[in-house]
Amino acid sequence: MTVRSVSIFTAELPFHAPFRISLSVMTGTTNLFVRLEASDGSVGWGEASPSPSITGDTAASMAAVAPRLARTLLGREVADLGGAHRAMLLEVPGNPTMRSAFDMALHDLAARKAGLPLFAFLGGARRVFQTDNTVSLDDPDTMAATARRFLKAGFRAIKAKVGTGASDDIARIRALREAIGPDIPLRVDANQGWDVPSAVRVLTETTECALEYCEQPVLRRDHAGLKAVREAVGVPVMADESVFDAEDALALARADACDYLNIKLSKSGGLWVGRQIATIGQAAGMACMVGCMSETRLGLSAAAHLMSALPIIRFADLDSHVDHVVDPVVGGIEIRDGRVYLPEGPGLGARPSEDFLASCPRQDIEA
Ligand SMILES: [Mg+2]
CATH class of the missing domain: 3.30.390.10 (Enolase-like, N-terminal domain)
Structure with missing residues (x-):
C-alpha cells in the first residue's frame, strides 16, 4: 500500500x-x-x-x-x-x-x-488520563480567576505561564496556589524567560506553593543553566524548548540537565521521533509529558495516542482546542472533567468535518 x-x-x-x-x-x-x-x-x-x-x-x-x-x-x-x-x-x-x-x-x-487504534498499533493499551489546562500569562488576580474557572470546568491540574520577571512571577504563583487550594497539582512554564538567579529566586521563594515542576526556566541551549537551577531548588525541572528530537534528549540526559522531558509532535517532527525521545527518557529515568501548540482535537488525538502507548509519558498538557472558537473535528479525543478519553476505532479516530474542509483553501498534489 x-x-x-x-x-x-x-x-x-x-x-x-x-x-x-x-x-x-x-x-x-x-x-x-x-x-x-x-x-x-x-x-x-x-x-x-x-x-x-x-x-x-x-x-x-x-x-x-x-x-x-x-x-x-x-x-x-x-x-x-x-x-x-x-x-x-x-x-x-x-x-x-x-x-x-x-x-x-x-x-x-x-x-x-x-485495523488497530493508533495506541495499540504503537504497542500500548488504552489509558484514560488527566490533562492540565494552561492559564495564559496575565496579572495575578486574572490568572487566579482563570484557574478557578478551570477547576469549575472539571480540570484537576493547572499549568500557568510565567517568565516575565521574578517579583511578578512570585506574586502570580502565590495567587494561583491561594486560588486553587493545596491539593491541585500546579505546574509553571517560564518559556526561557528567566536567567539562573531569577529562576532560583522564584522557585525558592515559592517553596510553600509546592510546584509540581517548572518548565524551561532558562534559554533552550543553556544545559548548564538548567542543571544549575535543578540542583539549587527542590522543584523538578522539565525541558521543553530544549528538547526537539532524540539527539537533544540524549544531550540533556548526558548533561544531567533536567528531570522531565516535554514531547511535542510539532517539535519532534511527529510520532516516530516522539517515541525515540520517550525511549531515551525511559532509559535515563526522565518521565515525559506530551504537550501541544494550538492543535485541534485531531493533532491532540495523535499526542494522546502516544501518551496512551508509552507509560513513561506521565503528564499531559493537551488543552489547546479549549481556546478555539470552532471545533472542526469529527471523532477524536474527548475531555470530560479534566480527563482525556481516546476514540474507539482504527487509526487516529479523528478527521476534519467535510463542512469545515469545504471552507478551507485546498492544494492537491498527485504523483
Ligand atoms: Mg512549555
Missing part, C-alpha cells in the same frame, strides 16, 4: 481570547491539515500547528515546504514509517511542524491498515 495523493487544507482558527506566554501573544492560529490517500483508497489525516516563537515555523513556511514533503512521500510504502521520517528529514531538515503532519497522517494510515 503506497501513498497515491496528498491534499493540504489551510484552516483559520480564531481563539476565544488572546493567549499570552513570555515569548508571544496569539489571537488565533492558521493550521494546515494533511490528507494522505493510499493506493487502496484509505485516507489518513495529520495536522500542523505553527508556534513561531518556539519552532520558528509559520503558516507561510509550512505551506512553502508542504509540496516538497508531499512529493517525498508520493509512491512510498505507507508502512515504512522510519524510512519516511528519514526521507522527509533529508528533504526538509527544518520545519518539524510540517513534517509532523505528514508523519501523523502516515501513522493514521498504517494503523488503519492494521
Whole structure:
C-alpha cells in the first residue's frame, strides 16, 4: 500500500481570547491539515500547528515546504514509517511542524491498515488520563480567576505561564496556589524567560506553593543553566524548548540537565521521533509529558495516542482546542472533567468535518 495523493487544507482558527506566554501573544492560529490517500483508497489525516516563537515555523513556511514533503512521500510504502521520517528529514531538515503532519497522517494510515487504534498499533493499551489546562500569562488576580474557572470546568491540574520577571512571577504563583487550594497539582512554564538567579529566586521563594515542576526556566541551549537551577531548588525541572528530537534528549540526559522531558509532535517532527525521545527518557529515568501548540482535537488525538502507548509519558498538557472558537473535528479525543478519553476505532479516530474542509483553501498534489 503506497501513498497515491496528498491534499493540504489551510484552516483559520480564531481563539476565544488572546493567549499570552513570555515569548508571544496569539489571537488565533492558521493550521494546515494533511490528507494522505493510499493506493487502496484509505485516507489518513495529520495536522500542523505553527508556534513561531518556539519552532520558528509559520503558516507561510509550512505551506512553502508542504509540496516538497508531499512529493517525498508520493509512491512510498505507507508502512515504512522510519524510512519516511528519514526521507522527509533529508528533504526538509527544518520545519518539524510540517513534517509532523505528514508523519501523523502516515501513522493514521498504517494503523488503519492494521485495523488497530493508533495506541495499540504503537504497542500500548488504552489509558484514560488527566490533562492540565494552561492559564495564559496575565496579572495575578486574572490568572487566579482563570484557574478557578478551570477547576469549575472539571480540570484537576493547572499549568500557568510565567517568565516575565521574578517579583511578578512570585506574586502570580502565590495567587494561583491561594486560588486553587493545596491539593491541585500546579505546574509553571517560564518559556526561557528567566536567567539562573531569577529562576532560583522564584522557585525558592515559592517553596510553600509546592510546584509540581517548572518548565524551561532558562534559554533552550543553556544545559548548564538548567542543571544549575535543578540542583539549587527542590522543584523538578522539565525541558521543553530544549528538547526537539532524540539527539537533544540524549544531550540533556548526558548533561544531567533536567528531570522531565516535554514531547511535542510539532517539535519532534511527529510520532516516530516522539517515541525515540520517550525511549531515551525511559532509559535515563526522565518521565515525559506530551504537550501541544494550538492543535485541534485531531493533532491532540495523535499526542494522546502516544501518551496512551508509552507509560513513561506521565503528564499531559493537551488543552489547546479549549481556546478555539470552532471545533472542526469529527471523532477524536474527548475531555470530560479534566480527563482525556481516546476514540474507539482504527487509526487516529479523528478527521476534519467535510463542512469545515469545504471552507478551507485546498492544494492537491498527485504523483
Ligand atoms: Mg512549555
